[in-house]
Amino acid sequence: MAQNLATSQPSWKKLQQLYESKGKSLNLRQAFQADPARFTKYSRQFGDAGLDISLLLDFSKNLIDDDIFAELLSLAKQADVEGQRDAMYAGKRINTSEDRSVLHVALRDLRGEFNINEEGINEVVPELKHMQQFSEAVRSGAWKGYTGKPINAIVNIGIGGSDLGPVMVTEALKAYAKRDLRPYFVSNIDGTHMAETLRECDPETTLFIVASKTFTTQETMTNATTARDWFLQSAKDEAHVAKHFVALSTNTEAVTTFGIAKENMFRFWNWVGGRYSLWSAIGLSICLIIGYDNFEQLLEGAHAMDKHYKTAPLDQNVPVLLALLGVWYNDFFGAQTQALLPYDQYLHKFADYFQQGDMESNGKFIAKNGEPVGVETGPVIFGQSGTNGQHAFYQLIHQGTKIIPCDFIAPAQSHNPLGEHHAILLSNFVAQPEALAFGKTEDEVRAELGAAASSNDFLVKSKVFPGSRPSNSIMVKKITPATLGALIAMYEHKIATQGFIWHINSFDQMGVELGKVLAKKVLPILLGKEKNDGHDASTTGIMDFYLSNK
Numbered sequence: 001m002a003q004n005l006a007t008s009q010p011s012w013k014k015l016q017q018l019y020e021s022k023g024k025s026l027n028l029r030q031a032f033q034a035d036p037a038r039f040t041k042y043s044r045q046f047g048d049a050g051l052d053i054s055l056l057l058d059f060s061k062n063l064i065d066d067d068i069f070a071e072l073l074s075l076a077k078q079a080d081v082e083g084q085r086d087a088m089y090a091g092k093r094i095n096t097s098e099d100r101s102v103l104h105v106a107l108r109d110l111r112g113e114f115n116i117n118e119e120g121i122n123e124v125v126p127e128l129k130h131m132q133q134f135s136e137a138v139r140s141g142a143w144k145g146y147t148g149k150p151i152n153a154i155v156n157i158g159i160g161g162s163d164l165g166p167v168m169v170t171e172a173l174k175a176y177a178k179r180d181l182r183p184y185f186v187s188n189i190d191g192t193h194m195a196e197t198l199r200e201c202d203p204e205t206t207l208f209i210v211a212s213k214t215f216t217t218q219e220t221m222t223n224a225t226t227a228r229d230w231f232l233q234s235a236k237d238e239a240h241v242a243k244h245f246v247a248l249s250t251n252t253e254a255v256t257t258f259g260i261a262k263e264n265m266f267r268f269w270n271w272v273g274g275r276y277s278l279w280s281a282i283g284l285s286i287c288l289i290i291g292y293d294n295f296e297q298l299l300e301g302a303h304a305m306d307k308h309y310k311t312a313p314l315d316q317n318v319p320v321l322l323a324l325l326g327v328w329y330n331d332f333f334g335a336q337t338q339a340l341l342p343y344d345q346y347l348h349k350f351a352d353y354f355q356q357g358d359m360e361s362n363g364k365f366i367a368k369n370g371e372p373v374g375v376e377t378g379p380v381i382f383g384q385s386g387t388n389g390q391h392a393f394y395q396l397i398h399q400g401t402k403i404i405p406c407d408f409i410a411p412a413q414s415h416n417p418l419g420e421h422h423a424i425l426l427s428n429f430v431a432q433p434e435a436l437a438f439g440k441t442e443d444e445v446r447a448e449l450g451a452a453a454s455s456n457d458f459l460v461k462s463k464v465f466p467g468s469r470p471s472n473s474i475m476v477k478k479i480t481p482a483t484l485g486a487l488i489a490m491y492e493h494k495i496a497t498q499g500f501i502w503h504i505n506s507f508d509q510m511g512v513e514l515g516k517v518l519a520k521k522v523l524p525i526l527l528g529k530e531k532n533d534g535h536d537a538s539t540t541g542i543m544d545f546y547l548s549n550k
């Protein structure tokens with residue numbers, strides 16, 4: 001099995017040589033001067049006329065040339081990205097540690113085009129119908145609270161994948177939101193999160209959605225119990241819970257034990273990973289806020305990207321190209337991070353969402369064969385909506401000592417075309433990658449400063465931008481539900497492709513377990529039910545401090 005490790009691919013060694021011989025010193029000014037066709041060569045478009053999706057990926061400002069690009073594509077071939085991708089679409093149990101198939105693509109395959117055969121697949125469309133009926137009843141006011149009033153606040157109680165997707169998408173598609181239905185998302189076990197939310201809610205008009213794949217997550221169960229207690233303080237009668245609490249889960253037994261009726265449960269299946277679950281029943285809050293038809297458009301947009309990823313040749317395949325460029329920096333340049341920089345205020349949660357999407361998927365040190373992976377795996381994802389990031393951390397991206405590959409993302413059309421705002425926003429979206437790629441030389445700085453340059457050499461040096469700092473520019477026509485669906489699916493497939501190359505299992509998340517187990521062990525000490533012993537000196541010291549200060 002060792003031959004499956006990324007380092008055993010012949011192209012891995014060739015890429016190392018290419019990095020040494022020219023990658024690390026590649027100069028983007030010279031590359032663009034030498035090749036007038038560079039943009040044409042290193043950009044791709046993805047579109048779907050029916051869904052009105054147009055997407056441009058310009059990857060010409062990357063530290064690649066034709067040899068490097070060809071070798072990256074060979075790496076994808078040698079790592080059998082296509083075979084692993086096909087196994088995913090075929091419902092093979094590619095999540096080998098948990099012996100599960102990985103079928104979020106099935107959630108978006110409403111017409112059964114992928115012919116996937118797995119338990120539960122036939123229930124996808126009926127479950128969507130259930131979501132449609134329920135969301136329409138709530139939105140129209142036909143669904144009434146226990147005193148006969150319509151619902152005006154939705155509180156989604158969930159964490160991780162049962163929170164981040166709905167939060168990100170409802171924010172991203174706020175332009176489509178029903179404004180008299182206020183969305184809240186309570187995730188943190190910190191009582192403040194629930195308390196502050198409840199302060200703004202009325203028990204007579206609030207709908208709680210308890211979202212948890214497993215329905216055992218401590219934060220979610222504790223928050224849901226607190227919400228139910230709060231509700232019952234007013235409603236008194238447990239029979240009213242049915243009008244105000246619904247559950248999204250794979251665990252019917254735990255849902256009914258919690259007291260939520262079966263008909264108020266929206267199901268999904270264990271082949272839906274938490275961080276890929278916004279497309280399932282976990283998306284109910286999205287349906288409620290933007291309406292079912294828009295939710296379906298989101299699914300259709302993702303499906304269009306799923307078809308592209310499944311069928312486009314590697315050198316035309318947008319998620320594959322993004323993945324290969326990421327591997328190039330992550331594994332050969334030693335880049336530790338990847339910045340996601342959407343120039344769209346509605347996408348202000350995009351980077352937060354893909355922190356889980358990427359870091360939980362690819363933060364792995366063991367390869368699928370049980371050996372140490374031997375290469376650098378997933379990057380640290382961070383980001384911020386433009387232009388805010390520019391005034392916060394871009395200094396380091398432009399002039400720091402680290403290489404930070406950036407994805408700049410922007411829509412051509414704004415939902416809020418106020419005066420010149422959008423043109424100004426886009427001028428920054430265009431200028432930042434340009435500045436990163438081409439920089440400013442010492443000669444240029446001297447020419448600009450004139451006489452002042454000769455008296456202050458440090459000033460001159462401080463104003464130099466080294467350039468040749470890599471970025472992708474991704475432009476879409478507009479952030480519609482379908483386009484957003486395609487964008488999210490694009491990154492999902494990018495992440496999966498990298499996992500395929502690194503030969504890791506991108507679909508489990510064992511790394512979240514140990515902390516949870518230890519928290520359960522120390523809780524009785526913090527509650528004063530057990531003595532503070534049995535732990536290391538540091539852990540004991542922290543708990544002592546807490547116990548004497550609480």
Ligand SMILES: O=P(O)(O)OC[C@H]1O[C@H](O)[C@@H](O)[C@@H](O)[C@@H]1O
Binds near residue numbers: 161211216274275512
């Ligand atoms: O939906 P659940 O089961 O409550 O899980 C919530 C989250 O828990 C853990 O942190 C991980 O398993 C995540 O992948 C998951 O999204």
